[in-house]
Amino acid sequence: MRLRVRAQVWFTLFIMSALCLALWPATPAPAQTTTFLPVFRLTKLLVSNDTTQQLGGLLEGIGRTATAGQDEFRGKNRLFRLNEQNRTVLTQYEASGGFFAYDIDGLGRETPTGAVDEEEAKRLACLFLRNNDLVSHDGTLIGNSQSNYPVRLPTIPGTCSDPKDFGRTILIRAAQVPVSGAGLGQVTESVVGVVVEVPFGFVNGQQFIPIGGAGGHLSLLFTTTDTLLTQQGGGDSLDSSVPGLAAIAMPFHGRSLDFVAEVPVRSFDQVRNEVQQTVERSYPGATVNVPNPVLSYQVDDFAVEQSIIEPEAVFDNITVTLPGGEEIVLRSFSVPLAAGGSGGFAPTVNITSPTNGSTFQPGSAVTFNGTIADGTAPYTYQWFLGDETPLSNPATRNTPGTVTLTTTLPASLRETTPDAQTVILRVTDDNGVQRDASISLTPDFRFLYIPVIIRAGTSSSAIPQIELSQASYTFGIEGNWDYPPAGTGGSDLPGVIPDVNGLRFGMLSYGYTQRFFWSNSAAWERDWRDCSLGGIDCTFGVDRAAFVYYAGHGGPGGISMASNKDSTWFDGTNARYQSLRWVGFASCQTLRVQGYAAGSEPIRRWFNAFQGAHMLLGFNSNMADVAFGGQLMNNMRMPSFLGIDFPWAQLTIAQAWVKTAFDMNAGKPAYIYARSTTVNPINDKLPKPGGDFPSRPFPVTSYNWVWWEF
DSSP: OOOOBOOOTTGGGOOOOOOOOOOSSOOBOOOTTOOEEEEEEEOOOOOOHHHHHHHHHHSTTTOTTSEEEEEEETTEEEEEEEETTTTEEEEEETTTOOEEEEEGGGTTOOSOOSOOOHHHHHHHHHHHHHHTTSBOTTSBBTTOTTOSSOOBOSSOOTTSSOOTTSSEEEEEEEEEEESSSTTTTOOEEEEEEEEEEOOOEEEETTEEEEEESTTSOOEEEESOOOHHHHHTTOSOOSSTTSSOEEEEEETTTTOOEEEEEEEEBOOHHHHHHHHHHHHHHHSTTSEEEOOOOEEEEEOOOTTSOOOEEOEEEEEOOOEEEOTTSOEEEOOOEEEEOBOOSTTOSSEEEEEEESOTTOEEOTTSEEEEEEEEEESSSSEEEEEEETTOOBSSOOEEESSSEEEEEEEEOOOOEETTEEOOEEEEEEEEOTTSOEEEEEEEEEEOOTTOOOOOOOOOOSOSSSSOOOOGGGSOOEEEEEEOOOOSSSSTTSOOOTTHHHHHHHHHHHHHHTTOEEEEEEEGGGOOGGGTSOGGGTOOTTTTSSTTSSEEEEESEEETTEEEOSSOSSOSEEEGGGOOBSSOOEEEEESTTTTOOTTSOTTOOGGGGGGGGBTTOOEEEEEEEEEOOSOHHHHHHHHHSOOEETTEEOGGGOOOHHHHHHHHHHHHTOEEEEEEEEEOSSOOGGGOOOOOTTSOOOOOOOSOOEEEEEEEOO
């Protein structure tokens, strides 16, 4: 992938994503007098089998002699070390140098392995990083000793004797409630682990500025903090000096900052006002709360290359209260602050024609005109559809000016609703700074005769329900990235595009058959609602595929659609899934547990979904607008190298979900499943096509859920 600055897709849309950073301490917006901030080149380690072997030797739970493996992900190499005896795996990414290690049996635990103490977890995290020279005694990260802007912790760890300010702890809890027999309705809850999130950043003048994002965090997961287990030689741990270390995420490993320049930045008040207006346009009549932004430097997904890092305004916990009282939590926003225009750091990109919101004739060519200015020439540019399907090859322009594309756009209907098409002009300047412009066009079918298949209804009598046990494994996707108004001006989610595409391509390459892929105006609330309640889940909706994935905005106990068929809000109480087995909700708080009185937690709204469904996966907290789906699919599939499968290393679906959230700093995951007397979905792994279809856990004997606190 081209080296570039991390720029939010559709920057002119002032992206809304509910980025769930766990930065500690939070850095407030700079004062209005702050007009310049630094921009850096982002260095990385050269990755080879030797570097991965060295990391394996660092972690006794992996070992230098662990089996080596290598594959390709997003066009770059990934290197592995697999220890079957210990059931541990280490992965390092060529694109960033970042690495991840985990003990399979420690991921997704639902029973305690020993005592868990939050302050002790901070001390153990400090000891692990210091003992292995991953952080120096003065708090500088490895590889940063020669930098003029060394990446460091906000506090000095010293001997780790007083680690109360060393990071932020996240407790992992599990609960079970029987629905029959002894203990009917009584909830059993336990703490099964703790995550320590260790913040880092750099000092600019007198200000500590955090680094964040999917590739800018340092997280450690412990299943116990009982040091007696280590002293007695018991318990599993990736490192012999600390107990219960079950997972490590260090995507920033070995990276450093190379100063480029100080650049003018936009006012935080200006950015916040723009965001407030954008969200209000998407939800007229609703109450919108946009918190003050936090200054941060965001690092992209560790699986893609990034050459430049720049200041961004990060907003967390943007909420929308609808007139009916439903609360939507937007899936983040992070806006680059570098000023455009004459003398600005970033290129200025516009699509001048056609006009945003206009129509086009299906089958007829459309000519697009755009302009590129400012930043640093020469420029590389390319045109895309909204789902990032290329409309042109990359091209170069040596000076500012006009660019043109003539092409035919796809046109489709779902029932009588035309599916709007977004067109993006993406520009990267000579410094690697990327900016986008976009417009939305709607196909005009008024003068065409097109035989339309009616794809929805309120009854299942016309079309028989699919019996999945007699079909190949299937999947379906609904993604919302273009919220009203279509095109510019809505609370849009650019990260949903690579999110859903990553899962889709992964499923197809694994041999699954696509049942449906609906997006934006073609993704409907009634798709999720049971047929007995006036929905179409069993005929044309989601209850026709084995694995279903949703990405978009959400809220406690539900999801928020970009369309209004028959509502913009789907509540989990209306779910009754019989054929579907697994659902992933890449949205904020859809499986919220925390902060509610016992018995009223929003995750309980989904109890009726388990008429055959095995497991629902989502987030207790807000979620980052990141490309979650591709990494999730990668974590679910059977590991295979040179045609050899490693069944022991395949994660369960629940383990894959929490690992993806942990690795990508995506938010605090949650999942819920139903057990019967014969079926326990906690053991479910994504089947290869051709395998037996799992039985229904019905009638349900208990509901079980796990969540990470925030």
